[in-house]
Amino acid sequence: MQQVLKTYFGYTDFRPLQEEIISHLLLNKDALVLMPTGGGKSVCYQVPAIICKGTAIVVSPLISLMKDQVESLRNNGIAAAALNSNNDETENLRIRRACMEGKLKLLYISPEKLVAEANYFLRDIHVSFFAIDEAHCISQWGHDFRPEYTQLGILRSLFPQTPIIALTATADKLTREDIVKQLHLREPRIFLSSFDRPNLSLTVKRGYQSKEKNKAILEFIAQHRGESGIIYCMSRKNTENVAQMLQKNGIRTAIYHAGLETEKRNRAQDDFINDRVQVVCATVAFGMGIDKSNVRWVIHYNLPKSIESFYQEIGRAGRDGLPSDTLLFYSMADLIMLTKFATESGQSEINLEKLQRMQQYAEADICRRRILLNYFGEQRMHDCGNCDVCKNPPERFDGTIIVQKALSAIARTNQQVGTPMLVDILRGNLNAELKEKGYHQLKTYGAGRDIPARDWQDYLLQMLQMGYFEVAYNESNHLKITPAGSDVLFGREKAHLVVIRREEISATRGRRKRTSAPVMRELSLGMESGESTDLFEALRSLRKRLADEEVLPAYLVLSDKVLHLLAVQRPTTLDAFGNVSGISDYKKKKYGKEFVKLIRNFV
Incomplete structure (x- = not known):
C-alpha cells in the first residue's frame, strides 16, 4: 500500500482512514465511505485497484467526472479508461478487449451502462471489486437522487462474491441507511471521516x-x-x-x-x-x-x-x-x-x-x-x-438551565415530540393533543413559562445547531437527544446561548455591523515561510506550458500545493524533486528535468 501510494501518487503517508479502508477492501469486505470533497476518497479505491488482480469497476454519474479521473490516473502512469456514450464503438471495443486481457486497472462506467453490460461483458472479465462513487445518488433522501442508481442493487445477485465499496461526500443518517439497503451491502463497515474543511x-x-x-x-x-x-x-x-x-x-x-x-x-x-x-x-x-x-x-x-x-x-x-x-x-x-x-x-x-x-x-x-x-x-x-x-461573535450567556429544561421535557416524552409540542409543554399551554397524551402531568410542564414562545423557538434552534438534539425526519420530526445534549442535561457540561436581540431581526438584518470581507486572507496562500513569489510564478508558467503541450488542465501536471512546496524547498536534483510530497515516480520521470532546471537557474 505504502509503495503504491508513493510510486503512483507521490505521497509517503495516508490521510486519516484511507489505510484502514484499503485494508478492509483488500479483505474482500463491503464498505460505505463518507469523506468530504477533497478528503481523498478516490485513493481509497484507486490504490486497491492497482494492488488487486483484475479490473476495478467504478460507477460514476457524469461523463465529465469520468474523463477527469481517467486523465488524472493516466497522468500518474495508471491504466484506466471510461466506457460511455461519448466513445465511438471502436473505442469501446478496444476498452472491452483491454479489460478481458487484464490490462486495465480501473474502468469507469455510468450506472445505465453498467446495468446494460452486467449480464454480458462484465461476466467475461475479472472484476476485482465495484466502487460506487457519488453513492448518495441512490437514495431518495439524498440531495441529488438519480433513478438510474436504484438499479445497482442487481450487482449483489450477479456478483455475490465481489466486494462493493460505496463512497460519498454528503449523506445524512437516513441516506447512509438507504445506500446500505439498496446496494445490499453485506455487513458493511461504515467509515465516517471528519466532514470538517478548516481551510x-x-x-x-x-x-x-x-x-x-x-x-x-x-x-x-x-x-x-x-x-x-x-x-x-x-x-x-x-x-x-x-x-x-x-x-x-x-x-x-x-x-x-x-x-x-x-x-x-x-x-x-x-x-x-x-x-x-x-x-x-x-x-x-x-x-x-x-x-x-x-x-x-x-x-x-x-x-x-x-x-x-x-x-x-x-x-x-x-x-x-x-x-x-x-x-x-x-x-x-x-x-x-x-x-x-x-x-x-x-x-x-x-x-x-x-x-x-x-x-x-x-x-x-x-x-x-x-x-x-x-x-x-x-x-x-x-x-x-x-x-x-x-x-464577530454575538453576546452569550450561561443558558445551561434553559437547555436542561428543554432536554428534560424531550426525555420525559420518551423523545416522541416535535418542536411545536415541546414549546407547548415548556410554556404550559393546554391543547387537546397535549392533554390526550398526558403531557400536562409531566414534571417539566410549564417549567419555561417565563420565556416567550418566540424566544423558546430561537433557543431550540440554537440547541439544534449546537448539536444538543437532532431531528428524526422519518419519525414525524421527533427530537432526539445527542450524546452532547446528555452531557448538558446531566450537568457534565455547561451550555452557552446567544442573547436574543429582537431589534436586529428585521428586513435590514443583512446590514448588521459585521465584517463582510472574505476571511482568512491574512493567511497567505504560501505553504510555509521562505517561499519566493517570483519562483512560484515561474513554476506556474512552466506548468501552464507543459499542460498546453499535452492538452491537459494545469492542475493535472502538478497541483498548486506542490508548486508552493517546490517554491519553498527548491529541489536542485531529480531525487530531491521526487521526494516532494505529491510527486509520483511517473511525474518525476516525466516532468522532473524541466522543473529542476528552472529551479537551478533561479537558485
Whole structure:
C-alpha cells in the first residue's frame, strides 16, 4: 500500500482512514465511505485497484467526472479508461478487449451502462471489486437522487462474491441507511471521516438586493485577483445577468446551465478547467464533474435548497487544502421561491424540512462550521474561528438551565415530540393533543413559562445547531437527544446561548455591523515561510506550458500545493524533486528535468 501510494501518487503517508479502508477492501469486505470533497476518497479505491488482480469497476454519474479521473490516473502512469456514450464503438471495443486481457486497472462506467453490460461483458472479465462513487445518488433522501442508481442493487445477485465499496461526500443518517439497503451491502463497515474543511472560510450576507450583491461580488473578486472561482445562481437568468455584469467589468467569465447546448456547456467547463476564464457563473447543474484542485472561492448568489447541496458546492473550493473563501447571499425572496419549489416537489415534506435547516444556517448567530458538522452527525464543542460569526461573535450567556429544561421535557416524552409540542409543554399551554397524551402531568410542564414562545423557538434552534438534539425526519420530526445534549442535561457540561436581540431581526438584518470581507486572507496562500513569489510564478508558467503541450488542465501536471512546496524547498536534483510530497515516480520521470532546471537557474 505504502509503495503504491508513493510510486503512483507521490505521497509517503495516508490521510486519516484511507489505510484502514484499503485494508478492509483488500479483505474482500463491503464498505460505505463518507469523506468530504477533497478528503481523498478516490485513493481509497484507486490504490486497491492497482494492488488487486483484475479490473476495478467504478460507477460514476457524469461523463465529465469520468474523463477527469481517467486523465488524472493516466497522468500518474495508471491504466484506466471510461466506457460511455461519448466513445465511438471502436473505442469501446478496444476498452472491452483491454479489460478481458487484464490490462486495465480501473474502468469507469455510468450506472445505465453498467446495468446494460452486467449480464454480458462484465461476466467475461475479472472484476476485482465495484466502487460506487457519488453513492448518495441512490437514495431518495439524498440531495441529488438519480433513478438510474436504484438499479445497482442487481450487482449483489450477479456478483455475490465481489466486494462493493460505496463512497460519498454528503449523506445524512437516513441516506447512509438507504445506500446500505439498496446496494445490499453485506455487513458493511461504515467509515465516517471528519466532514470538517478548516481551510474554507464561511461568510453569509443577508438582505442584499441585486445592486448590493453585484458591488459585493466585484469587491470580493478584486481580493482574489487571478484566482479561479464559481458563482452559483438559482436561475438560468441570474447566471446570465451576473456573468454579463462581470464581463462588463473586465472579468473573464463563462456561463453554465442546463438550457445551453451541450457543446457550449462543455466549452465553458473546459475553459474554466484550463484557466482560460477566471469565473464560471452556473446553476447547480455545474460542478459534480469538477476535480479542479485550485478553485479558491465559491459564491452562492442565492440560498441553496439544502445543507447537503451547499456543503457539496462549497466543497469545490480549496480541494488542495489551501485557504479558500466561501460567501453566501441570503434574502427573503430566495426563501419564498425555494419554499414554492419544495412544496411542489414530489417529496414536499422532506424538501421543506431540508430547506428549513438551510435557512437556519443562514440566520444563525453561532459558529457556522459547528452547524454544518452537527448536521452530518459530527458534534463539535468548540467554535472554528474561521466564519463570520466567530470573527464577530454575538453576546452569550450561561443558558445551561434553559437547555436542561428543554432536554428534560424531550426525555420525559420518551423523545416522541416535535418542536411545536415541546414549546407547548415548556410554556404550559393546554391543547387537546397535549392533554390526550398526558403531557400536562409531566414534571417539566410549564417549567419555561417565563420565556416567550418566540424566544423558546430561537433557543431550540440554537440547541439544534449546537448539536444538543437532532431531528428524526422519518419519525414525524421527533427530537432526539445527542450524546452532547446528555452531557448538558446531566450537568457534565455547561451550555452557552446567544442573547436574543429582537431589534436586529428585521428586513435590514443583512446590514448588521459585521465584517463582510472574505476571511482568512491574512493567511497567505504560501505553504510555509521562505517561499519566493517570483519562483512560484515561474513554476506556474512552466506548468501552464507543459499542460498546453499535452492538452491537459494545469492542475493535472502538478497541483498548486506542490508548486508552493517546490517554491519553498527548491529541489536542485531529480531525487530531491521526487521526494516532494505529491510527486509520483511517473511525474518525476516525466516532468522532473524541466522543473529542476528552472529551479537551478533561479537558485
